[in-house]
Amino acid sequence: MENKLIGKLKSNKYLYFFTKLFLLFLIIFVLDFSIGKTLRHFYFTQESGWQYRTTYAMENTVADMIVFGSSRANHHYHPEVFEKRLPFEYYNAGRDGSYNLYHFAVLKSILKRHKPKMVILEFGKEEFKKSQVGYDRLSALLPYYKTHPEIREILDHKSEAEPLKLAVSQIYPFNSSIFTIAIGNAAINKTRRGDIKGYVPLDKTWNEPMKTIQSVPAYDVDTVSVWAYESFLKECKLASVPVYVVTSPYFERSALMDTSMQLGKNIAGKYDVPFFDFSQDEKLISHPNFFADHLHLNDKGARIFSDFVIDRILVEKMDYVTQKK
Amino acid sequence: MLFNSIEFVFFFIIVTSLFFILPHKYRWFLLLVSSCYFYMAFVPIYILILGFTIVIDYFAGIYLEKTQGPNRKLLLIMSLIANIGVLAVFKYYNFFNDNLTSLLYGAGYKNPIPYLSILLPIGLSFHTFQAMSYTIEVYRNHQKAEKNFGIYSLYVMFYPQLVAGPIERPQNLLHQFYEKHEFDYTRITEGLKLMLWGFFKKLVIADRLAIYVNSAYNYPEQQTGLTLIMATIFFAIQIYCDFSGYSDIAIGTARVMGFKLMTNFNRPYFSRNISEFWKRWHISLSTWFKDYLYISLGGNKVSIPRWYFNLFFVFLVSGFWHGANWTFIIWGAINGFYLVFALLTDKLSTRIVDITGLDRHKKLLSFFNIIITFLLACFAWIFFRANSVKDAILIIKKMATFKGPLHYENPSMLIFSFFGISVLFFYELKHEYYRNSFSLMNNPNWLVRNMTYAVMIILILLIGVFDGGQFIYFQF
Incomplete structure (x- = not known):
């Protein structure tokens, strides 16, 4: 009977080919579905690690003040200093290697369910430089595409095919994440790389000489990145959440202002958002022992820098109150 | 259009389905139109450059066949000049101008010649060489001139191998466009399997290794010696998987439709000497x-010094073919030097093998030779990958110190990399x-x-890199 069926199939080459192809796709579908669902389950049961921190920021945090930005946000704003000097509960939603589109997406998810009392957005040099990396890094938000409709518009900037890929495969949102998910579910990660309310301290000390920047590199500005930054500020304003844009120090000397910094400052001005530039603050950059590398402060530097930021915020608030009076 | 894009999946399904639905006489037209679309998905205007070389070589072929005597050679030279001229303008103009600027600057002058602000057309060197092989073969009377302009255009533009080869010969490809290709289950599955393996090599291995290689090679001053050694070995595997992966997808795509393209890679890292490496x-x-330059220079049928020169020169040109940068020229020179050095020391190395008794342990000798050849290839790859000669020298200096620690962003990156390399190793070994x-x-x-096919696809979804971008050889 079985042989007869195969014989009949084989006699029609098209039918034979497409039947086999269908069976192959069936196997792939079953494997993709079951592995994808398992990964999704364990993705959201993580208790530590950067994926967990993203989930916590988007779905759980009710902190009064939230820090956004890339690695420089994540490693530069010390929770103990902020919580000691301000009457706010703190959370750091900064993530290594993330860009404006990512920050805006996380902000949208948070504002949908919670209104913080203060938001700090770390803003760096070349923030608006045209590059594929910022879009590629949006992969970090793919696991939330189905459950967070508010971020879809932003994630679609990654590529036009993204909705299709996500509809076709259950595994795709968790691409390259299998070990991170496993580690995030294991207790080992808590001891290996602890964070304090999202903030991850850096312990190294930088030993290289300071760079002097002679010229500002010219580059194409990414209008989508500018849109995301502007939308971030607009969204905060609409929700009446006070927002501060801050540039933390770099271990380099430069008399010239980067194109993105200039543009970022202008846009902040347009929305009446304070823009604090510490990138060349001598009180910080003249101390190599505050730095972990030329882009990042270490834990010691982060504590001192956080104090500086709070001083500026308090001055700003005072000015505001005085002006109002 | 990139092979590793979702657009290509749809393109492939549509074109292949139409290919089998349409009657044979219309298939070449379908392939020509789809090849134009495929190419124009990169930078549409560059199809005009391709059109220019196609027109020149089409008529050159026809006139070459009709013409006798010294004018024949003149016709060939004119056609070659037109092809090389396109390469010279789009690929090498700024390189020469840059070097002229440095020379004049050294002598205290300013270079008055302006730079060209143009993008290099994708795969220019590939289709130019394929077009040149046609006119040379017609000139040598190895191939009849193609009268059908559409078929000739398709020979140059056939989409599976248009942007990164294999660089076909007219004797192998042209006649296949006239043959009727039936829907053949075995052949189609063979092609699809080859494509799957190509995608696996590209997405799971090459693009994963590229993350490590790029971070090390783009900032060599910040890396340790050990990290750069690892990055160099990774690059050797990356470029192999990237390019052979592309070739496998190209050959597989063509095979599905019944076309047989030439083999481009034959497990080169199992070569026992550099000469064998270049045959694989x-x-x-x-x-x-070999066919169009080395033999034209006299090959090995000349005096020994001239033979060595021929070998070295061919590799120097091959380096230059890869890119308008001194790094590629040095890479070619190193490979040329390897070959000449191997010939010069042939007797000595045979004697060393005799004295050490290694000739009695064939497997051990083979293993030793494979490792040496791989390391020699890796050394040359440093220049191929480095962003400048200065960087390459810095990398070599740092590698010589052998100092650690080994840099890696996260353990999963290394786990994925070694997993991919292991799969490749066992596949190739088998x-x-x-x-x-x-x-x-x-x-x-x-x-x-x-289950094997399904697991491979699942592995691509699970650990493949989907943001890896284009294939390395597209830039050539």
């Missing part, structure tokens, strides 16, 4: 240079030495076979 690496280009042993992809059991 980028075969379509190596044989192109095909090199145990061809008739147990096979997963060609297993007689339907379920084992299909």
Whole structure:
């Protein structure tokens, strides 16, 4: 009977080919579905690690003040200093290697369910430089595409095919994440790389000489990145959440202002958002022992820098109150 | 259009389906139109450059066939100048101008010649060489001139191999456009399997390794010696998987439709000397240079010094073919030097093998030679990958210190990398030495076979890199 069926199939080459192809796709579908669902389950049961921190920021945090930005946000704003000097509960939603589109997406998810009392957005040099990396890094938000409709518009900037890929495969949102998910579910990660309310301290000390920047590199500005930054500020304003844009120090000397910094400052001005530039603050950059590398402060530097930021915020608030009076 | 894009998946399904639906006489037209679309998906305007070389070589072929006497050679030279001229303008103009600027600056002058602000058309060197092989073959009377302009255009533009080869010869490809290709189950599945393996090599291995390689090679001053050693070995595997992966997808795509393209890679890292390596690496280009340049220079049928010169010169040109940068020229020179050095020391190395008694341990000798050849290739790859000669020298200096620690961003990156390399190693080992042993992809059991395909696709989804971008060889 079985042989007869195969014989009949084989006699029609098209039918034979497409039947086999269908069976192959069936196997792939079953494997993709079951592995994808398992990964999704364990993705959201993580208790530590950067994926967990993203989930916590988007779905759980009710902190009064939230820090956004890339690695420089994540490693530069010390929770103990902020919580000691301000009457706010703190959370750091900064993530290594993330860009404006990512920050805006996380902000949208948070504002949908919670209104913080203060938001700090770390803003760096070349923030608006045209590059594929910022879009590629949006992969970090793919696991939330189905459950967070508010971020879809932003994630679609990654590529036009993204909705299709996500509809076709259950595994795709968790691409390259299998070990991170496993580690995030294991207790080992808590001891290996602890964070304090999202903030991850850096312990190294930088030993290289300071760079002097002679010229500002010219580059194409990414209008989508500018849109995301502007939308971030607009969204905060609409929700009446006070927002501060801050540039933390770099271990380099430069008399010239980067194109993105200039543009970022202008846009902040347009929305009446304070823009604090510490990138060349001598009180910080003249101390190599505050730095972990030329882009990042270490834990010691982060504590001192956080104090500086709070001083500026308090001055700003005072000015505001005085002006109002 | 990139092979590793979702657009290509749709493009492939649509074109292949239409190919089998349409009557034979219309298929060449379908392939020509789809090849134009495929190419124009990169930078549409550059199709005009391709059109220019096609028109020149089409008429050159026809007139070459009709013409006798010294004018024949003149016609060939004119056609070659037109082709090389396109390459010279789009690929090498700024390089020469840059070097002229440096020379004049050294002498205290300013270079008055302006730079060209143009993008290099994708795969220019590939289709130019394929077009040149046609006119040379017609000139040598090895190939009849193609009268059908559409078919000739398709020979240059056939989309599977348009942007990165294999660089075909007219004798192998042209006649296939006239042959009727039936829907053949075995051939189609063979092609699809080859495509799947190509995608696996590109997405799971090459693009994963590229993350490590790029971070090390783009900032060599911040890296330790050990990290750069690892990055160099990774690059050797990356470029192999990237380019042979592309070739496998190209050959597989063509095979599905019944076209047989030439083999481009034959497990080159199992070579026991550099000469063998070049018989197994980028075969379509190596044989192109052998057939049209090395033999034209006299090959080995000349005095010994001239023979050595011929070898060295061909590799120097091959380096330059890869890119308008001194790093590629040095890479070619190093390979040329390897070959000449191997010839010069041939007797000495045979004697060393005799004295050490290694000739009695063939497997050990083979293993030793494979490792040495791989390391020599890796050393040359440093120049190929480095962003500048200065960087390459810094990398070599740092590597010589052998200092650690080994840099890696996260452990999963290394785990994924070594997993991919292991799969590649066992696959290649099996095909090199145990061809008739147990096979997963060609297993007689339907379920084992299909589970293998399914697992490969799942692995691509699970650990493949989807943001890896284009293939390295597109830039050539």
